[in-house]
Amino acid sequence: MSAKVFGGVAVAVGAIAVGGYVGVTSVANNKIDREVQDFLEEEELQDVVTYGSVKSNLIQQSVEFRDLEIVGDAGEVVSVDLLQMRDFDRQNDPPQFATVEARGMRMELEETPNPIVTQTLQQLGYDDLAADVTLSYEADPEQKTFNVSIDHRIPKMGSFSGRLQLSNVVLPEAGEVDGTVWLAENTGAELVEASLTYDDDSLLPRLVDYFAEQQGMSADAFKQQLTAGIPLATQFLPDSPIARQVSAELQEFIQTPDRLSIFVSPDRPVGLMRLSTVPPATLPELLGVAVSAN
Known part of the structure; x- marks a missing residue:
């Protein structure tokens, strides 16, 4: 879709x-x-x-x-x-x-x-993809907080769960729910924390088998190739404990796909507008990124 x-x-x-x-x-x-x-x-x-x-x-x-x-x-x-x-x-x-x-x-x-x-x-092997989706939100106009969560599951493929917490959010007035205006009024919104979790339900093994066959390789050999490429894919990150953790957890997930979680928890709320001006290489440390596999 x-x-x-x-x-x-x-x-x-x-x-x-x-x-x-x-x-x-x-x-x-x-x-x-x-x-x-x-x-x-x-x-x-x-x-x-x-x-x-x-x-x-x-x-x-x-x-x-x-x-x-x-x-x-x-x-x-x-x-x-x-x-x-x-x-x-x-x-x-x-x-x-x-x-x-x-x-x-x-x-x-x-x-x-x-x-x-x-x-x-x-x-x-997918003929019918039927997804189940749940979206929840909670806003506090006095505290100016906005929390949202979404869960998305496709059987025999996998599920995503996302959580987002914002602060300094200006809520729309009664009868003025206009997405464009609302975003324009929230230039001062700040990211407090966020998380994204993926639970695999056979998608990754199917992809590995498919692409391994395309390249005339065994599934194990293809996984080894993917694992070896992770350090190259993350080389834009400066050497740090966070970068080494991200690389190690991704390698583990490829070898034994089960659950992969990404957590964002900065020491203090970070303005959303600021994120567009920060060099990508420094974002993981600024946002307190952590990755966990299985």
Whole structure:
């Protein structure tokens, strides 16, 4: 699935989730469908997003859509078995916390815009990629903090879990949720800490077997080749304990792929705008980067 398609999916899923939020907080369950349809028409998404059913639970403060279909620019169809919005803030506009979960998000490989990617995935043994994605966030306007987490899992491939904590964040006012304006107002936002974890579920061994066969090598020989190339790939980093740790942990992960985690924990919050001006070689030390395999 291309980045453009993913962007379209994110917009459509976000819009329908917000539509569900509008419905579940303002009307009874028997009227929520009409509220969502009105919202989609207002956003001109009625021809982009369709769904089989929508149900709200006022006690659990949740709304769920089943059998979603989202049409991309090229006519490709992304389907979502279940989209649920739960644990959201009903007292504030915009909500200061919420969780959105999509289960069974998939697109037929034949419809992917890149035939090379489609062919490679099929040769790796993937015919159907159904992803489960959960996104949660929590904001505190008084403390000016913003925390977000995302979990993305594709069976028989792997899963990603990301966490991000920001400080000095200016939250949008009620009725002014505009992404461009919001980013422009947050030039002083600071990175407190972040992490990214990948758990392999057979993707790396499949890739190793595939490329080893392409080069006429054994899988073990190809892994040794990859391992030997890690120091070269990290040579832009100045020699330091961090650089040596990154190299060693990546080598271990290639040999025995299980879990690879990257942690960012600077001694003090670092301004996001500053990151674009810092030489790449000094970023790991500035950000307190640590890598852990398995």
